[in-house]
Amino acid sequence: MTTTHNHKHKEMALYIEGLTVSFDGFKAVNDLSLYVEEQEIRVIIGPNGAGKTTVLDLICGRTKATSGSIKFKGKELTRLKEHEIVHAGVGRKFQNPSIYEDLTVFENLEISYPRGRNVWGALIFRRDDEVRKKVHEIAEMIFLGDKLDSPADLLSHGQKQWLEIGMLLIQDPELLMLDEPVAGMSVSERKQTAALLQRITKDRSVLVIEHDMQFVEDIADRVTVLHQGKVLSEGSMERVKSDPKVVEVYLGH
Numbered sequence: 165m166t167t168t169h170n171h172k173h174k175e176m177a178l179y180i181e182g183l184t185v186s187f188d189g190f191k192a193v194n195d196l197s198l199y200v201e202e203q204e205i206r207v208i209i210g211p212n213g214a215g216k217t218t219v220l221d222l223i224c225g226r227t228k229a230t231s232g233s234i235k236f237k238g239k240e241l242t243r244l245k246e247h248e249i250v251h252a253g254v255g256r257k258f259q260n261p262s263i264y265e266d267l268t269v270f271e272n273l274e275i276s277y278p279r280g281r282n283v284w285g286a287l288i289f290r291r292d293d294e295v296r297k298k299v300h301e302i303a304e305m306i307f308l309g310d311k312l313d314s315p316a317d318l319l320s321h322g323q324k325q326w327l328e329i330g331m332l333l334i335q336d337p338e339l340l341m342l343d344e345p346v347a348g349m350s351v352s353e354r355k356q357t358a359a360l361l362q363r364i365t366k367d368r369s370v371l372v373i374e375h376d377m378q379f380v381e382d383i384a385d386r387v388t389v390l391h392q393g394k395v396l397s398e399g400s401m402e403r404v405k406s407d408p409k410v411v412e413v414y415l416g417h
């Protein structure tokens with residue numbers, strides 16, 4: 165899959181072909197092919213019911229494909245269980261933040277730090293310098309460096325979204341998937357989130373579903389427009405925006 169001869173293209177991180185899922189005969193995702201490069205920010209847009217969230221559900225193993233293939237770094241994900249897919253380096257953020265409201269920002273990040281198991285199978289849990297350092301580093305990155313001791317329930321909606329992104333980042337996924345991350349955020353929080361996503365693609369790919377066109381324009385390397393479970397259009401924001409098919413089914417409304 166990767167070639168050492170071709171220097172013109174970045175390597176593909178995610179390789180989806182012929183992906184279909186059928187719910188009682190209704191194909192929510194219908195023969196979808198999608199390729200995401202390493203370090204790319206890809207945004208999926210499209211009308212409600214287009215199948216966007218279902219695509220993420222399929223990648224993270226929450227929903228089983230009826231047919232097709234999802235290869236990530238050469239591994240076939242459709243055969244793996246959800247936790248194995250996490251272990252393979254795929255992190256996924258859902259629409260509503262799932263953070264521990266009664267724990268502090270520090271504790272939320274600390275609890276998400278990947279821990280190994282020792283030879284007896286017990287969880288190794290240490291609040292040592294390494295964990296502390298990583299928690300501080302991630303907290304700075306998600307604009308919560310001065311909120312480490314705040315209980316998470318005192319954070320604004322936007323800050324909670326960032327905390328959840330941080331809880332994923334601390335696990336160092338190679339593919340980060342986000343479903344409508346800026347919904348409910350203020351304009352300045354959206355700008356900060358765009359900057360955050362741009363910074364984290366140094367080491368990973370990001371797959372984002374979003375409706376906010378300004379935000380999409382700010383972050384997307386490429387945009388995939390989904391409609392009725394299929395790719396309607398794909399390319400730069402510029403190109404997709406001026407595609408009459410996209411204007412008709414999505415942007416025109």
Ligand code: ADP
Nearest residue numbers: 187191192210211212213214215216217218219
């Ligand atoms: P989007 O995120 O683009 O708005 P979804 O992926 O949530 O769309 O849904 C696509 C279609 O698939 C919708 O018609 C939805 O009702 C249907 N769907 C999604 N998940 C299921 C499911 N588990 N069972 C049955 N239908 C589903």
Ligand code: MG
Nearest residue numbers: 216217218373
């Ligand atoms: Mg959705």
